[in-house]
Amino acid sequence: MVRVSRRSVLSSFAVLAAASAAPRARAATAGPPVARIERVTDTYFGTPVVDDYRWMETFPRTPEWDTWLKGQANHARGVLDALPQRAPMIAALKRYAEAFDMVGVIPAGNRLFLQRVEPANPAPRLFVADSVGGPERLLFDPTAERRPGGPPVSLDWMIPSPDGSLVALGVGEGGSEISSAWILDVATGVRTKVTALRSKGSGWSGDGKALFYYRVRAGAVPGATDYEQGGSCWMHRIGTDPATDIEVLRSGEGPGFVAQEDDAPWVQGDASSDWVLGAHLLNGYLQPQIFVARAADVAAGKPAWRKVVARADGVAASVLVGDGLYVLANGRKSNGEVVRIDLASGQTFEDGKIVLPADDAVIDSLTTAKDGVYVHSLRDGQGGVIRIGPDGKLDRLAPPTSGAIFGLAASPLVDGAWYGSDDLTRPAGTFRIDAASFKASQVRLEKLKPLDASRYVTERHEIKARDGALVPIELLRLRDLPRKGQAPTLIQAYGAYGTILDPGFRGSALAFLDAGGILVYAHVRGGGEKGEAWHQAGMKTTKPNTWRDVIDVALALVTMGWTRPGHLAVEGTSAGGIMAGRALTERPDLFGAVIANVGCFDTVRFELTPNGKGNDAEFGTVKKEDEFRALLAMDSIRAVKPGVRYPAVLLTTGANDRRVEPWIVGKFAATLQAKSTRPDPAILSVNYEAGHYTGDRDAAIAKQADAYAFVLAHTR
Numbered sequence: 001m002v003r004v005s006r007r008s009v010l011s012s013f014a015v016l017a018a019a020s021a022a023p024r025a026r027a028a029t030a031g032p033p034v035a036r037i038e039r040v041t042d043t044y045f046g047t048p049v050v051d052d053y054r055w056m057e058t059f060p061r062t063p064e065w066d067t068w069l070k071g072q073a074n075h076a077r078g079v080l081d082a083l084p085q086r087a088p089m090i091a092a093l094k095r096y097a098e099a100f101d102m103v104g105v106i107p108a109g110n111r112l113f114l115q116r117v118e119p120a121n122p123a124p125r126l127f128v129a130d131s132v133g134g135p136e137r138l139l140f141d142p143t144a145e146r147r148p149g150g151p152p153v154s155l156d157w158m159i160p161s162p163d164g165s166l167v168a169l170g171v172g173e174g175g176s177e178i179s180s181a182w183i184l185d186v187a188t189g190v191r192t193k194v195t196a197l198r199s200k201g202s203g204w205s206g207d208g209k210a211l212f213y214y215r216v217r218a219g220a221v222p223g224a225t226d227y228e229q230g231g232s233c234w235m236h237r238i239g240t241d242p243a244t245d246i247e248v249l250r251s252g253e254g255p256g257f258v259a260q261e262d263d264a265p266w267v268q269g270d271a272s273s274d275w276v277l278g279a280h281l282l283n284g285y286l287q288p289q290i291f292v293a294r295a296a297d298v299a300a301g302k303p304a305w306r307k308v309v310a311r312a313d314g315v316a317a318s319v320l321v322g323d324g325l326y327v328l329a330n331g332r333k334s335n336g337e338v339v340r341i342d343l344a345s346g347q348t349f350e351d352g353k354i355v356l357p358a359d360d361a362v363i364d365s366l367t368t369a370k371d372g373v374y375v376h377s378l379r380d381g382q383g384g385v386i387r388i389g390p391d392g393k394l395d396r397l398a399p400p401t402s403g404a405i406f407g408l409a410a411s412p413l414v415d416g417a418w419y420g421s422d423d424l425t426r427p428a429g430t431f432r433i434d435a436a437s438f439k440a441s442q443v444r445l446e447k448l449k450p451l452d453a454s455r456y457v458t459e460r461h462e463i464k465a466r467d468g469a470l471v472p473i474e475l476l477r478l479r480d481l482p483r484k485g486q487a488p489t490l491i492q493a494y495g496a497y498g499t500i501l502d503p504g505f506r507g508s509a510l511a512f513l514d515a516g517g518i519l520v521y522a523h524v525r526g527g528g529e530k531g532e533a534w535h536q537a538g539m540k541t542t543k544p545n546t547w548r549d550v551i552d553v554a555l556a557l558v559t560m561g562w563t564r565p566g567h568l569a570v571e572g573t574s575a576g577g578i579m580a581g582r583a584l585t586e587r588p589d590l591f592g593a594v595i596a597n598v599g600c601f602d603t604v605r606f607e608l609t610p611n612g613k614g615n616d617a618e619f620g621t622v623k624k625e626d627e628f629r630a631l632l633a634m635d636s637i638r639a640v641k642p643g644v645r646y647p648a649v650l651l652t653t654g655a656n657d658r659r660v661e662p663w664i665v666g667k668f669a670a671t672l673q674a675k676s677t678r679p680d681p682a683i684l685s686v687n688y689e690a691g692h693y694t695g696d697r698d699a700a701i702a703k704q705a706d707a708y709a710f711v712l713a714h715t716r
Contacts, residue, residue, distance in 0.1 A: 032683065033071035035670035036064070045625045049604055049638065053670050056663035057605075059223050069655070069666060073686035076650075080685065086709035089511060093701045096507035099449040100427045105418045107411040111164030111186070112418075113139075114445065115155075122697045126155060128164075128186055132432070132443070139184060140169060151175075151656075151689050152696055159201040161208040162271040162413060166238065168194075168201050168211050175691030176656040178222060181213050183238065194242050195234075198222075202233055203268025205276070206295055211236045212248065212267040222658065227610040233265040233278070235298070246301040249278045254291045256307040262614030269295055270320035270368065271412045275343050277320050278305055283497065283614045287315045292325065292343055308341055313349045314532065316498075319368045321412075326355070326373050326388070328366050333358035334531035338366065338375060338388065355388050362531050364500060367417065369410035371435040374417045376408045378529070381460065381474065381503045383421065387438065395438045401426070404504040422505035424476055425453040455479055456513060463522075463549075463556045469537070471549045472523040472530075474503050475562075478513055488715035489518040489563040490595075490708075491553060495526030495546035496575035497618055498535035508701075512708050518562055524549035524579065540620045541630040547582040554583075554590055569647075569711040571595040574660060574692065575618075578603065581636025581668065584647050591647040593714035595707050598653055598660045598692050601636040601668040604628075611659050637668050642675040648714040649682040650707065654690035662686070 040054040056065055080086060097119050104115040114127045114136065126140040145153040151174030160167045165186055170179035181199040184191045195215050202212040217230045233249040236242055249265040257280070264281040276298045279287040290309035297303050309315050314331025323344040330336045338356035341347045356363070361379040368374070372395075377384040383405025385397040399405065403423030410417040415435035422428035427448050431440045457479045462470040481487060490512065494501050501523055509519050523529040525545040526538025538546040554568050568591050572580030577599015584594040606612050607621055619634065620627030632638060640646070649672055653665040665684065672682035685706060687694060694700075 031680070032075040032669075032673060033068050035068060035666075035674070037674070044604075044622050044628045044632075047628075047632070049632065051605070051667075052674075053663075053667045056666050056670075057661075065663070065666075069662065069684075069686060072666070072669060072684040073688075076683040076685040079680065079683050080650075080706045080710065083706075083709040083713050085515065085712045086705050089515070089705040089708050089712075090701060092511035092514060093508055093704055096510055097697065097701060099451070100507045101447050102420075102428055103430055103445045104407050104420065105430055105445070106158075106160060106409050107414060107418060108160035108162065108164035108167075109411060109413050111160070113158070113160050113164070113167065115158070117697075118447075119697075123152065124155065126158060126167075126169075128167075139167065139186065139189070142171075145171070152694065154694070157201045159203065159211075161204050161211075162206065162411070163208055164411075165208065168204075168213070170199060170201055174656045174689055175654050175687075175694045176222070177658055177691055177693075181211075181215070183211060183236070194236050194245070200264070202266045203277075205235075205299065206269040206271045206273055208271075209238055210299065211238070212269075214264055214266060223610060225608060225610055225612075227658075228262060228264075228613060231264060233267045235267070235301070248298055248301070248303055249291075249305070251280075254278070254280070254289070254305045254307055256310075257289060258311060260288060260311065260614075261616040267298070268320070269298075272322050272368075272370075273320040275320055275323070275325075276303070277318060277325065278303070279318065282617060285316070287318055287327075288313075290315060290318060290325075290327070308343070308347070309349045315349070316364075317366055319366055319373060321368055321373060321390075326366060326368075327352070328363055328375075330532040334533035335359065335361065336363035336531065338363065338373070355392055356386065356394065362500070362528060364528065365408060367408055367410045368412045369415060369417050369435070370413060371415040374408055374410055374433075376405060376419075378500060381472070383419075385417070385419065385433065385440075397433065397438060397440060400431070400440055400442070401429070404502060406502065406504065424458040424474060424503060424505060425451075425456045427451065427505050427507070456510070461556075463553050465545070465549050465552045467545075469525065469545070469549070471525070471553060473553055474521045475557075476509060476513060476519045477562075478516070481516065481518070483561045485558070485561050485564045486567055486716075487516060487518045487563050488567055488569070488712055489520060489557055490569045490571060490711050490715075491520045491522050491550060491557075492571045493522040493524045493546075493550050493553075493579050494572065494574075494576040495524040495538050495549070495579050497526075498528035498532060500528045508704050511704075512711075515708070515712060517708070517712065518557075520553065520557065522550055522553045524553075526579075539618055540627055543578065543619070543630060543634045544582075547579045547586060550579055550583045551587050551590065554587075565590050566592045567715045569593040569595065569715050571597070571707065572599060573597040575600055577601055577660070578619075578634050578636065582634060582639060584649065585636055585639035585641075588644055588646045593711045594647050594649045595710065596649065596651050596665075596668075598657055599636075599651065599665060599668070600660050602664045603631045603635045604638070606631075606664070609661050609664075611661075637671050640668075640671045640675050643677060644675070645678050646672060646676040646681055648678065648680070648710070650685065650710045651682060652685045652687070652703065654692060654694065655686055655688045656691035659692040 102117040123142040127136040142153040156179040157170035172179040181194040199215040278291040288311035291305040293303035317328040325341040337358040339352040341352040361377040373388040387395040407420040459475040580596040622628040669684040
């Protein structure tokens, strides 16, 4: 998938840092290296599609590609280092980075696991406290794990055992997301390797005696088109040789299984249940097909899987509680509903009972505590929490602060839950929900310096798109910023996978506001801010709504008097690259600058990449005529026309990116450089120590300084 997740401590830091610092060339060169053109033409349903740079796709990478890419990186570094706003922007970003930290809390039994992003450390670290308010012990420091001369180390995932005595870790290098799996004993600090193959944590057995984890098949070659295919979920019994691990759910396994675009088998137990949940994930997060088996049979290595959820049910998340399976489904209601399936009586989704009906709030996650199922909802940018009690009673939290709620977490062995909360001009804080009173109070885990939020203003508007749809936006600016129609205005949008663009605090944003800029978050179609219907209105054949919503937002900002054409910029990341690339190619006259990070531009070819399978469900496939034409319409590379003066474009990629291959970004850079009439039409910044993400703080600051300085240079 190329999806950017809603929010976690690690992901919010990593997305900021994605594909930033390149090798340090020290003076601006005459121009970037020219890419060789070797034209290939494919024909789909009678339509020829030209590819001038197919040679970039060679696997393994060729010396020609590596030389060209390094030349692009050196040229970009010289241009960016020479920007007049870059040095003061780095100073401002460091000042704000030193003022705030972030903490993500995961309870397990009586222990708290804390992932900390701290100003003094280049990467997030993992701590544990044996009780609330107790002293913290360092469990894992990625920086200390780095080999001399080796790439940066990252903690890609972590899952504590039910009682918190053990924690499973996914450890990667260089942002490649090829994570080896480990189990760490919390009391002793002893770490045991489970597998060196690319793995993802799935869950624990209810008794904590076994870890379930997904891994690619043996012999899978990183970078090959079939690398992600045919993986399985395995069971590792604690204290046994990993060579004896048991395959418990294979790709495509289960009675009534229906073939899907990609398939990542995922298994999880629960301390309260005699059942084990087995799901076949799509795009790494959707649960379109769910099976269950008896925990005792799984423990014996002989699961008898039974299907309880089908793809048409539209399930995004599920949790076990005793004999009940609670699923968050949007197949029938766009905003989502929670359905309880009684496993003991043999129910399936169709027989299940609706325990939380859909309303005007969007439901997007759920977790379990001893006192019930906790659900996160979102209404008009404001987060909410609902508890579904064992008797079906619904309790709705009255949060002590307004704003976003993220990281809702609980332990099935303990009452209550935890969450983080912030607002556009309020730094994140950690809150604990007391089960008895169902009230939340702040727990001071963050180290924050005072912030004079009165200097800033947040405005919320709904912008009418050309077809009448209302697109929500948040506009951030200095309170005393004059409305003279010339403010540098950066629009950030995503618009894919039903993901909600997080309306939360980012200290780095204040540096842009201090420089006189306006920052706008546009919740365009393709996202999930207004439920599944909003998502479906910006995918496949409806995808043009995504970038046209951004264009309409930009025009509205001009009408409002804040800015004007040429003073506008747009930024998109990953799947948001479709939005950014097509906004710049459809309205090159409107924007002064475009930032596209690890962007998906070659949509006609994307399904042929190792990560392409599964994204067919979001974007489409060239195997179907209507979907091919939709892919061609959203393809930024084919939309570039010769002789047009396109905006200044900053593209970024990570050399180790396995979600959006670097050649996808390279092709777009080469196309703009060959066809745009602007003297320096596009620069390509490359991070050789990153993939789709990186967790290095200094790289994050460097990348953000590049982006803000680039926008200011081309929108004033």
